[in-house]
Amino acid sequence: MTVTRPFLIIETGQPVASMRRHRGFPHWIRVAAGLGADEAVAVDVQRGDALPSRDGFAGVIVTGSGAMVTDREPWSEATAQWLRDAARAGLPLFGICYGHQLIAHALGGEVGWHPDGREMGTVELELHDTALHDPLFTGLPERFAAQATHLQTVLRAPQGATVLARSVHDACHAFRWGDRTWGVQFHPEFSTVHMRGYVRARRDALRNEGHCPHAVARTVSATPHARRVLRRFVRHARALTA
Numbered sequence: 001m002t003v004t005r006p007f008l009i010i011e012t013g014q015p016v017a018s019m020r021r022h023r024g025f026p027h028w029i030r031v032a033a034g035l036g037a038d039e040a041v042a043v044d045v046q047r048g049d050a051l052p053s054r055d056g057f058a059g060v061i062v063t064g065s066g067a068m069v070t071d072r073e074p075w076s077e078a079t080a081q082w083l084r085d086a087a088r089a090g091l092p093l094f095g096i097c098y099g100h101q102l103i104a105h106a107l108g109g110e111v112g113w114h115p116d117g118r119e120m121g122t123v124e125l126e127l128h129d130t131a132l133h134d135p136l137f138t139g140l141p142e143r144f145a146a147q148a149t150h151l152q153t154v155l156r157a158p159q160g161a162t163v164l165a166r167s168v169h170d171a172c173h174a175f176r177w178g179d180r181t182w183g184v185q186f187h188p189e190f191s192t193v194h195m196r197g198y199v200r201a202r203r204d205a206l207r208n209e210g211h212c213p214h215a216v217a218r219t220v221s222a223t224p225h226a227r228r229v230l231r232r233f234v235r236h237a238r239a240l241t242a
Contacts, residue, residue, distance in 0.1 A: 005058035005241060007035060007234065010051070010079060011044040012098050013065025016201040019194065025063035029096070032189040032227055033061070033234050045075050051082045059092035059237030061230075062099025064187060068152055069101045069111045080106035092237035093181040094230070097150055100175075100183030107158035107177055114153040117209060119169040121199060121216040122223060123148045125186065131164040134176060136232045144225035146173070146186035147195045149202070153185065174229075180240060188223070188230035195220045 009026040022028070026042035033040075041057075043049040046067065062083070067073065084106040087093055095103040101111045125146050131137035146167075154172040157163055165174040165184075173185045187194070196217050199206070203213035 004039065005056060005238075006038070007033075007040045007237070008052065008057045008060045009040050009042040010060060010062045010083075010099070011042050011046065011049075012063050012076070012079070012102065013046055013067050015194075016066070016198060018201050019197040022194070022197075025189070028189040028194065029061055029063065029230070032191075033230050035234065045079050046073075048075070051079065054086050054089060054091050057091065058241045059094065059233065060086060061233075062093070062095040062102060064097030064099065067098060069098065069105050070113070070152065076102065087177065087181045090178075090180055092233070092240055094233045094237075095183040096189065097185060097187060100185050101152060101154055103177070103181060103183045104154040104158055104161075104172075104175070107161070107181075109154055109158040109161065110156035111152055112155045113151060114170065116169060118149075118151050118202075118205070119167065120149045120202060120206065120211075122146070122195060122220045123167045123169065123186070125165045125167055125173055125226075127165050128163060130162045131174075134162075134164055135236045136176075136182060136229050137164055137174070140225050140228065145221060145223045146188070146226035147190035147220075147223055148173075148186045149195075149198050150185060154183070180237075182233065184229065186223075186226055188226045190223070192220050192222055 157175045161175045161177040199217045206213045
């Protein structure tokens, strides 16, 4: 009998209050990744859950958060150390938004406030040539849509990392470190419902920053290629740890 190893989902924050009726990030990620309820284990590090041993997991997915990596909260720094050790040990890792930034920070990259402020809505990503043979991005269109909402960013990728994708706003929307660690600034787990909900929740901030939230909401569209990246990570991690 073959035992399927579960994925560890490291929960680093909660959705905006108005979207919590749709449950939390681990549920959104599990559904988007095509994982069954018994195929993922979630630990909420922001609320004090202890990180488990790396043994027995097919891979790790790190969620987004309303927190800021630069605040260097004790739970965040402890998670960064765990992720650094896991990456060096070869456990497949996939960070989303805050998770992307936290992995970059853990591996020696630089994270900070984006000099041009917020990126929000459905954005167009452009793949670099480096993505042509990447296990998660190969065969995708050179340009495709993804959901994004962030104020901080990876200002400098870790030494030895390969930057895979950018947007007009953000130069590092995806990177790979080694052959088993990825970070993506975008949200492959977000549906149009999630994205529009975030735009509504941030409408006052968008107005204050000179953006029309209604215009941003109208441009929200489905992002199937972004979701494929997450599902490919699951398949790739399983193959690596089978």
